[in-house]
Amino acid sequence: MTPLRLIVVGLGARARTWLSVVRANPDVQIVALCDPDARARDRAAHDFPGVAVAADLSEVTGVAADAALLCTPPGGRDALIETCCAHGIAILAEKPLADSVASASKFVDMAESAGVPLIVGLNFRYLGVTQALRKALDGGDYGSPEFGRFLYERWRDGRQPRLNKYPLTMPHPMLWEQSIHHFDIMRYVYRAEPAYVQAQTFNPSWSMYEGDANVSALFGFHGGIRVNYQGTWAAGIDRLDFDWRTDCTGGIVVQREMFGNLAAGRRHDAELTPIPLPEHEPWISDATDLLAMFVAIFRGAAPECTGRDHLQSLYMLEACIRASARRATVEIEEVRADAMPKA
């Protein structure tokens, strides 16, 4: 089969992972690379001799391409999405799709009208541990899930040279850049859509972020599951603690590390039993599987992680912001209705 011809747009921190994953996939061929930053372009020209390199996507629309991988910051993607839609170029956009629910909804509508696949890079779904957790809950050995506790406590030094800089000044960096993954995998693993949220976002006194680095939320999902969420990028200690426990009618399933350590037990078990996980190279295996899913769409497979699906996670995010500002419960339906195009 002919490889998928891909334009990589945005050559910053995240693109470094993507470029190695794409290079290792014989089903994909990079046909152009874009970034307004001259140093990024020089690196790309050196690493990909013979491939078109440009400052902007609009300069390479003459290159025959099937898809574009957007690794740009979530704000300011309008022109990129418009260009892809105008030229029938499928889109694989890094999360979050946009920096507002309104923009994301507009992009989803635009892509659907143009008949262009729009997929969001939700790589955490493709972690071996996420797949195993979903399967453990589906299997029914521990009964049906009724409530969960999701903790992600990290000291993220956003000034490190290897990390992107825009989250330091964006509003709600934790929600838009990190919690969006967590909200997505909650929906994915529980196979449930959110109904309402009570939440507070805030910034610890020592936070290096201008926007709130902390999110505390209690989500209610349709079907009855409740999830207590705490996420921070400004933990009091320089480490990453992850703990996602789900209590079910007959036991619990617990994930104790971001990339593994899954165990489960029935109500009267003295010890939890580890659940075996596949070999997994963090950031690489998950992106590899996400890319394989994207390529499969062009060969007739059903799309996963669609922009339309992603809107549900963005509603959760926006509902947290509103709930915190109002100090009141916010229904997801309110956010969804506000995002609908006005007649």
Ligand SMILES: NC(=O)c1ccc[n+]([C@@H]2O[C@H](COP(=O)([O-])OP(=O)(O)OC[C@H]3O[C@@H](n4cnc5c(N)ncnc54)[C@H](O)[C@@H]3O)[C@@H](O)[C@H]2O)c1
């Ligand atoms: N899925 C993940 O695990 C993961 C991890 C890190 C970042 N991300 C996401 O990846 C995206 C990019 O983040 P990053 O860390 O690479 O940021 P970054 O700031 O390091 O890089 C962004 C790059 O995009 C370029 N750019 C900006 N506007 C552009 C445009 N119109 N056309 C072409 N290039 C443009 C910038 O010059 C920069 O080189 C964000 O959406 C972020 O949330 C995802």
